[in-house]
Amino acid sequence: MFTSAGPLAAVWGALLSLPDEGVVALNRVAVNASVTTLAVGGSGAGLLAFNEHAHFAGDRRRTVTYR
Template structure:
């Protein structure tokens, strides 16, 4: 990783950790509210055996899986560093709750399409 890319990553990590530490957001949504909403909304309106596609940046699936897996802050930051935008995360919603089946699958962005892969 270049020095410039590392500097951007460090700033991004610091900002994300700051958002997670703040109990009250000064403008916008708290991390807690965002991650709880991220974990609840994708499956809230689906019936049993139904599928849904959600197209988003890498932040939402990171928040979603982090909440479902009860990851500590450091785990959220680690996942967020490698999450590819427009990747596929699959969930199973059942009687015992929602569980990630896959996280950050981006096989559709390899080979001739690898130039389309973005992060953050």
């Protein structure tokens, strides 16, 4: 799924039980085209990876933009 950081930050915040300020803080550091990985199982959903952007290695690192 592709979406902007705002909706993802809301999901991250809900999974981590963060206050609104925490959701805003996550949204500020989210890299465009980053990867988030969730695991969903019998005990619910969990955040496995947040804001992963290793695919921007090397020369592509300069193309990283936020929110």
